[in-house]
Amino acid sequence: MDLNRSTTSGGSVSASTGIAIKQVEEQLIAAIAACEDDIRHGVEDLARLKEALRLLRRQKPVSRFTKQTPQLDGPARPPRQRKSTARVYKEREGSAASIIRSFVRRELREAGHPLTRSEVLERLNHAGVKIDAKVPIKRVAKVMWSSPEFVNVGDGYWFAGEPIPDPQGGTSC
Numbered sequence: 001m002d003l004n005r006s007t008t009s010g011g012s013v014s015a016s017t018g019i020a021i022k023q024v025e026e027q028l029i030a031a032i033a034a035c036e037d038d039i040r041h042g043v044e045d046l047a048r049l050k051e052a053l054r055l056l057r058r059q060k061p062v063s064r065f066t067k068q069t070p071q072l073d074g075p076a077r078p079p080r081q082r083k084s085t086a087r088v089y090k091e092r093e094g095s096a097a098s099i100i101r102s103f104v105r106r107e108l109r110e111a112g113h114p115l116t117r118s119e120v121l122e123r124l125n126h127a128g129v130k131i132d133a134k135v136p137i138k139r140v141a142k143v144m145w146s147s148p149e150f151v152n153v154g155d156g157y158w159f160a161g162e163p164i165p166d167p168q169g170g171t172s173c
Helices: 015-059 062-066 096-111 117-126 136-146
Strands: 150-152 157-159
Touching (some): 096 117, 096 136, 096 157, 117 136
Antiparallel strands (some): 150 157
16 A cells, blocks of 8 residues: 555545554564564673573582581581471382482493483383383483482482582582
8 A cells, every 4th residue: 555645535545644643663674673673682691690690500519409508717606406397208119200200320330420300200211111101201300309318400400418519520518
């Protein structure tokens, strides 16, 4: 449709209205471009923040993830006993969860560093251990998450209460 054409019929647009529409269109295009630029900057900022958080988590002591307070200078107080509202953890020998946990214990010791649930599942599959679940990775994740002997340290699961191994070969406190 020609926006610069001036007619008096009911459905047509006058020349001045056509120019106004053209200006609004240009303003909308400029606003969209500015929003896209803001989004691009936001995505870049988000990536930087995620990387900073990942690096920060690698430097945190294990106590941060196991909810234990690191000992500072001064006399230590005995820990206060709490009543647990969680259900009692009971190992059932031969259960699928028990098999997964014992396998993960061995693999973590062998690897010497935290393993993600994907890595655990890959190692289970490689060892020929079949996970009888609709979504095996979710089963592995649930077993790891619900087990008090493992803790998610950001870059995978590690033993609760043990120092997280440093990627360069040492351990972080």
